[in-house]
Amino acid sequence: MYRNPWLRLREDAVVRDDGSAGVYAVIEKPHFAVVLAAERDGFWLVEQFRHPVGRRTWEFPQGTWPDGGSGSAEELARAELAEETGLRAGTLEHLGHLDLAPGLSTQEFDVWLATDLTPGPTAREATEADMVTAFVPATELRTMIGDGRFSDGxxxxxxxxxxxxxPEPGRGRRPGGELTSPPGRAAHPGHSGAWRPATKG
Structure with a gap:
């Protein structure tokens, strides 16, 4: 239906659980990486102007491959960190994989913790020419979250x-970083129903 170098918008015809027909608009975008660059009990943040909201926002370094680029999820994380901040990570730990907005988009992202940092040159894209980088102590980051200055989802x-x-009291970590839970707590079974695609536009 619509396509540009950054996204594709399509409209699917669907059949709902009750048998009724409908349409569903879906935004297709490539997966991206978010990197928490941590040192000295704080984090490196970037700030830039975001056109959709009409203001500058503070964020963790993040991004996807440019059109035509490719590589592993870890390679993407290292590339985005270096591109936006100039930092190189000696250690990179995968914290998780999340859906951005499953009711709207196919886009997903991986979260990484970068430590053992060394400085280097940035390689920002033209759209990032106004970007600035700052080190923020963890206590200040919590304040920024509370007062709305750090609001990127x-x-x-x-x-x-x-x-x-x-690690928290009563919770340990299994090998590989997986958190254990107190005994007797079962996972929620979830909803088994699903919308069935009829056709794709």
Whole structure:
């Protein structure tokens, strides 16, 4: 239906659980990486102007491959961190894989924790010419979240995964970083129904 170098918009004909027909608009975008660059009990953030909301926003470094680019999820994380901040990560830990907006888009993203950082040159794209980088202590980041200065959804989700990955009283970590839960707590079975695609536009 519509396509440009960054996204594709399609409209699917669907059949709902009750048998009724409908249409569903879907935005297709490539997966991206969000990187928490951590050191000295704080994080490196980037700030840039975001046209859709008409203002500058603070975020963790993030992005996807340019049109025609490709590589592994880890390679993308390292590339985005270096491109936007100039930092190179000696250690990169995968914190999780999330859906951006499953009711609207196919886009997903991986969250990474970067440590053992060394500085280097940036390689920002033309759309990132106004970008600035700043180191923010963890206490200041929490203040920024509370007063709305740090409001980027993927960045907040990434920060939540980072907090969940830290051991808490009564919770340990299995090998590989997986968190254990208290005994007797079962997973929610979820809803088994689904919309069945009829045709795709």
């Amino acid at each position: 993927p960045s907040l989700a990434a920060y939540a995964l980072h907090l969940l990955a830290r």
